[in-house]
Amino acid sequence: MSSIQVFEHSFLPIEKGKLEQRHFVALSKLNALHNDKYFDLRHNGIKFKQFVGVIQVNGLTIEILPKIDNDGKEKSVWHTALIEMLRVTRKLKVQKVDEAHVKKQQIHLLDIYFEWFLNEVQLLLHQGLIKQYYKETGNVKALKGKLEFAGHIAKNLVHKERFYTTHQVYDKNHLVHQILAQALDIVCNLSKGNYLYSKCKTIQLDFPEVKPIKANESTFSKIPKNRKTAPYETALAIARLIILNYAPNVQSGNEKMLALLFDMNSLWEEYILVRLKQVNNDLSILGQTKKEFWNGVYIKPDIVIKKSNETFIIDTKWKNIGNSNPSTQDLRQMFVYNDYWNSKKAMLLYPSTSNSFDGFKEFTGREQECGLGRISIFKNGTDSLDENIGEIILNWFGVVE
Structure with a gap:
């Protein structure tokens, strides 16, 4: 896993061992998916715009940092400043930055979000995961729920002892846990080779086996909001950020990409608003x-x-x-x-x-x-x-x- 730190509005050339042609192609697909708003493509590299944050693509992590022109401050200073601005505006939960281990250069913004998510899921596991009712359609050995006649005749013409029904189930294999499991898979995929991978795999072993899904924007609107799901709000918010910004197959190819980017104009506005309040x-x-x-x-x-x-x-x-x-x-x-x-x-x-x-x-x-x-x-x-x-x-x- 290699990494590059750049400032907003800077130019990153295609260069062997850094931004390679395969990364450039993948990033061009990602940019097209978002209406070319993140950066401009040049024939030999990428010109970033006002978006800051982190992109990971095919083993390369690019951290885009804010900068005030000619301020003379190092990238490490702006790395810490960006994290603190995200913390103050509640887009990120970490301890005070000057006291946290995130000051280490090898710790990237993506790692911090991943660790935040893993800590939230770990807390839920310790508190005890909830069960929920949901409807399931399939073969059962005892008649319960609603018998689906068309399906029953098609599937059980020979097996007279089975019933094809739609019935209610009460267990941990429900939408909330399916979303968290999908986000855990993404985190494990993108954290191979760093300190978070083993933590992610341990949490997956403790997490219940659930039906795999491919969540999208509409999936999150179906999450029930009640007293039982209230403790899940933070974990689901981070899972939403991870899942909706993950592009495993953009148009074509097998590029695994995740982009957590913030418009610096909006972040500056929100930061000033919070400081005033x-x-x-x-x-x-x-x-x-x-x-x-x-x-x-x-x-x-x-x-x-x-x-x-x-x-x-x-x-x-x-x-x-x-x-x-x-x-x-x-x-x-x-x-x-x-x-x-x-x-x-x-x-x-x-x-x-x-x-x-x-x-x-x-x-x-x-x-x-x-x-x-x-x-x-x-x-x-x-x-x-x-x-x-x-x-x-x-x-x-x-x-x-």
Whole structure:
């Protein structure tokens, strides 16, 4: 198992011993399956877009890391930062990153998700797996349930002692366990050769034998939600992530691929929203509220802050604009948000290598204002994420007491 770490928007060339032609072909199929949104194909390699995370294909693991242009920080720093951002936004459950073993370079993001899933299944095994009722159609030796006449005549013309019925069964071979078993198979398949493989095989030995299935998006909508299945929610959520992003046979060939990728624009927005909500105050802080703009078209600022009768808008942009002004399009967007939400102040918030805010400036001839905030996610002079950026941003609005 070989691995490569790259930054978002970087170019990865085809190279023997790294990204080989067979990997390139497999990744092109994966990208086509997702409408070419993850990266651009070049004749001699791959140009990544704004998606970060991890891809595993045919024994190669590619970890795509976020980066603020020219920040000078090593890949290991951004590896840790990405894990922490996923943890804060609850897309990943690990201990505080600076205390966890995930700092080791040989531990990849995919391993962390796999270990999280295995730990959840292990916990369920210790607590005791549930039984459920489900319907089964087949031959039985005693008449029970509903006799299926057509099937009974077709299958039991000779065997008069059998009955072909649809009947209820109460055991552990039900949809919830079938989904977990499928995810366990994928984890075992993709973790061969690393420290998780033996743990996965041990859990499989303890797991009940269930009917194999090929779950898809609609399968997960059939999972019953009740008191008995409540302890399974986390394990099923991770299983869904693993199964729906696993592509064992994309179009043709036998490539085994799994891609856990996150749009950095969305992750940045969610991260800022969580950090703002962590500040103790009497503010109402909402994400993605929307209003109709025109003929069924809606507009939605990333973050809406309310204090008493005042409303403030934040729109996050994951791009480092340096000392440049924001684009005209971005400013027009903020003007419309101010107008529709009756807000006096709006802010465009960009990542940067240091914090800077020059105050709010009026739109010409209007009372509404817009500010340009540049903020570093790292503490000054360190490689650790700054937990207080929410307070810094709210101070710029003057709403923190």
